[in-house]
Amino acid sequence: MCGPRKVLLAAAGALLAAGLAGAQEFVPPADGFEPGWVKAEAARVFQRGELFNYIDGGAELFLEFGFDRLVVQTYVKAELELTLEVYRLDSPESALGLYLMKSGQETPVRGLGVRHTGDRFQLTILRGRLFIHINNADGLPDAVPAMTALARKALAGLPEGPRVSLLDSLPKKNIIPGTERIFRGPYGLQAFFTFGPGDILQQNRKVFGLAADYRSAEGDTYTRLLLRYPDVPAARAALDNLQANLDPYLKVEDSDAQGFVFRDFKNQFGSVELKTDWIEILVDLPARPLR
Numbered sequence: 001m002c003g004p005r006k007v008l009l010a011a012a013g014a015l016l017a018a019g020l021a022g023a024q025e026f027v028p029p030a031d032g033f034e035p036g037w038v039k040a041e042a043a044r045v046f047q048r049g050e051l052f053n054y055i056d057g058g059a060e061l062f063l064e065f066g067f068d069r070l071v072v073q074t075y076v077k078a079e080l081e082l083t084l085e086v087y088r089l090d091s092p093e094s095a096l097g098l099y100l101m102k103s104g105q106e107t108p109v110r111g112l113g114v115r116h117t118g119d120r121f122q123l124t125i126l127r128g129r130l131f132i133h134i135n136n137a138d139g140l141p142d143a144v145p146a147m148t149a150l151a152r153k154a155l156a157g158l159p160e161g162p163r164v165s166l167l168d169s170l171p172k173k174n175i176i177p178g179t180e181r182i183f184r185g186p187y188g189l190q191a192f193f194t195f196g197p198g199d200i201l202q203q204n205r206k207v208f209g210l211a212a213d214y215r216s217a218e219g220d221t222y223t224r225l226l227l228r229y230p231d232v233p234a235a236r237a238a239l240d241n242l243q244a245n246l247d248p249y250l251k252v253e254d255s256d257a258q259g260f261v262f263r264d265f266k267n268q269f270g271s272v273e274l275k276t277d278w279i280e281i282l283v284d285l286p287a288r289p290l291r
Helices: 006-021 048-053 059-064 092-103 141-155 232-244
Strands: 044-047 067-077 080-089 116-118 122-127 130-135 181-183 209-215 221-228 251-256 259-263 269-275 278-285
Touching (some): 044 048, 048 059, 059 067, 067 141, 080 092, 080 141
Antiparallel strands (some): 221 278, 251 259
């Protein structure tokens, strides 16, 4: 159900390859990427420990996904202004996870051949282990063509990176397309459910969690979370930690050595099951599941 082991082994190999391919430092496009546009100032660079100096709130999610380096470059043309932000993550998997968390429902624009979403205020772009924003803060229509031109220039020469296969482990039957997400710790997890304090699933910013919504035969929607740990003892330790620190508003109704069933404050059900080195969690179930 959770997919073959080779899926994550291939992902681990891709991590190394992508790390080597993306090791070069990003250099912002020069003046004139589009007629009349020039740099407003020198590029600013923020390392891992400096991200809070740039992002006022929300930096935790970037750090959880393995943020490594940010390059910020502002361009101007008369009263128009664009800001390019290039965030480097530690892997394409991390960049995809951050992109999916930030992009919501994708609305591509014309003229870009990479995965992205955008409107007249912002373009959000995924490229290998880079997560890119191009911001038109005032949303001025005259700056919109330059947003696409800047994106194309910034992407020129950047390696595409390997295909990320992490989400292939999610069961495809009854999945709701477009709801797939990746999380790497408690800040990402809280977008789906709150189980308790801290890093309750013991991801340690290393274990990737997968999430998606599914539709039952009766038409109800529920969410599946999948986490694969380095080995069976690590998965067992995570399950034990979850059971020991479960939020008291979640009432355990049935449990054994392999997991448990609970009821939440909305009177909906959830289940947690240990499957070798995987943990599978279902939440927002309208009826008590059979185990």
